[in-house]
Amino acid sequence: MQEQDFYAELTSAIRHVYLVSQDFIPLHAPVFDGNEKKYLCETIDSTFVSSVGEFVNQVEIKLAEFTGARYAIATGNGTLALHAALILAGVEQNTEVITQPLSFVATGNAILYCKARPVFVDVDKDTASLSPESLLRFLQQHAQINDDGVCINKTTGARISACVPMHSFGFVGRIREIADICKKWHIPLVEDSAESLGSYCGDIHTGRFGQLGVLSFNGNKTITCGGGGAILTDDEQLAKKAKHITTTAKVPHKWEFYHDELGYNYRMPNINAALLVAQLEQLPHFLSNKAETAALYLEHFKHLNVQLLQPLPGTTANYWLNTLIFENREQRDGFLQFSNDNGVMTRPAWTLMNKMPAFADAVVFEIENAQWLEDRLVNIPSSVR
Numbered sequence: 445m446q447e448q449d450f451y452a453e454l455t456s457a458i459r460h461v462y463l464v465s466q467d468f469i470p471l472h473a474p475v476f477d478g479n480e481k482k483y484l485c486e487t488i489d490s491t492f493v494s495s496v497g498e499f500v501n502q503v504e505i506k507l508a509e510f511t512g513a514r515y516a517i518a519t520g521n522g523t524l525a526l527h528a529a530l531i532l533a534g535v536e537q538n539t540e541v542i543t544q545p546l547s548f549v550a551t552g553n554a555i556l557y558c559k560a561r562p563v564f565v566d567v568d569k570d571t572a573s574l575s576p577e578s579l580l581r582f583l584q585q586h587a588q589i590n591d592d593g594v595c596i597n598k599t600t601g602a603r604i605s606a607c608v609p610m611h612s613f614g615f616v617g618r619i620r621e622i623a624d625i626c627k628k629w630h631i632p633l634v635e636d637s638a639e640s641l642g643s644y645c646g647d648i649h650t651g652r653f654g655q656l657g658v659l660s661f662n663g664n665k666t667i668t669c670g671g672g673g674a675i676l677t678d679d680e681q682l683a684k685k686a687k688h689i690t691t692t693a694k695v696p697h698k699w700e701f702y703h704d705e706l707g708y709n710y711r712m713p714n715i716n717a718a719l720l721v722a723q724l725e726q727l728p729h730f731l732s733n734k735a736e737t738a739a740l741y742l743e744h745f746k747h748l749n750v751q752l753l754q755p756l757p758g759t760t761a762n763y764w765l766n767t768l769i770f771e772n773r774e775q776r777d778g779f780l781q782f783s784n785d786n787g788v789m790t791r792p793a794w795t796l797m798n799k800m801p802a803f804a805d806a807v808v809f810e811i812e813n814a815q816w817l818e819d820r821l822v823n824i825p826s827s828v829r
């Protein structure tokens with residue numbers, strides 16, 4: 445088959461799945477057909493649009509319920525949640541944080557906000573998420589646990605203060621293995637589960653395998669409230685501290701303004717929380733709809749010579765973004781060009797973080813699979829239909 449015909453077949457398969465023959469098909473558009481307007485109006489009428497309000501409390505209760513985490517703390521967006529989670533995990537200046545090079549830049553940025561140094565270990569080809577084997581190789585070659593029980597990079601002398609795996613596009617990585625390794629090496633685990641609301645390993649929700657997990661409700665995520673995020677934890681002390689530092693570390697008092705440590709204004713406004721409560725009501729429906737879309741894609745692409753990223757056995761993906769793997773970068777680029785020229789929005793993986801200027805000082809351990817995926821991976825339209 446000619447390459448152009450191949451791209452045309454793929455593009456028309458996407459149009460079949462979305463039952464749209466001509467119009468533009470976005471990558472991931474939000475859907476607001478529940479109680480969004482009702483709750484927004486209630487919030488405006490109440491005048492409690494800002495930093496306190498009943499919807500924020502509801503968001504935190506509902507997120508804990510849905511994920512099974514004991515505590516959820518709402519934040520202004522996912523990046524802020526990540527920054528706060530790293531602070532809570534004990535990430536400090538001149539420590540090292542292990543993560544994957546293939547992620548949205550926010551994962552790495554949060555590490556830099558703490559003035560810590562990212563260490564990039566590889567991802568697995570079949571999950572696009574952090575590879576436990578690469579993590580273990582790094583630790584065996586470079587790390588040791590000192591007399592105080594602290595994990596140190598022998599080569600640089602720096603403390604290894606956290607490991608931050610990310611579940612790419614809502615597909616679940618080998619998180620149990622990663623959690624075991626982190627435990628053995630005394631490394632706090634913070635899951636960037638920004639993309640994986642509704643994704644499970646066994647029956648445990650992503651974001652619950654370490655000390656802390658993070659969610660995002662940005663406009664392109666599975667559910668959105670414009671901008672929003674959350675921290676998940678089972679630890680009561682961490683939860684209290686999370687709420688405290690994300691709300692300016694103010695000591696409660698009727699009129700005094702006294703803040704007992706460095707705090708941040710990272711809270712979720714009540715008006716965003718109103719939107720999120722309405723979205724959370726629809727989440728189960730969105731998830732089953734997205735699973736149907738993924739099944740349709742599998743059916744439509746069966747006879748075409750392209751691979752569709754699949755969840756690992758024993759895991760449940762939320763299918764946030766369906767993902768094709770092409771044979772090489774040339775084919776990837778050919779399809780990106782054709783589909784976008786023809787009104788079907790597609791996009792490549794993120795440029796590996798180690799290639800970007802802000803990360804010039806990062807430690808690059810292994811990135812072979814990450815580069816392999818960067819060369820081949822394309823996200824295709826995945827909105828709720």
Ligand SMILES: *Cc1c(COP(=O)(O)O)cnc(C)c1O
Pocket residue numbers: 521522523524526547548550551610636638639660661662672673
């Ligand atoms: C979306 C996302 C975040 C957080 O993004 P915000 O836009 O700040 O909510 C963090 N990490 C990853 C991997 C993401 O995809």
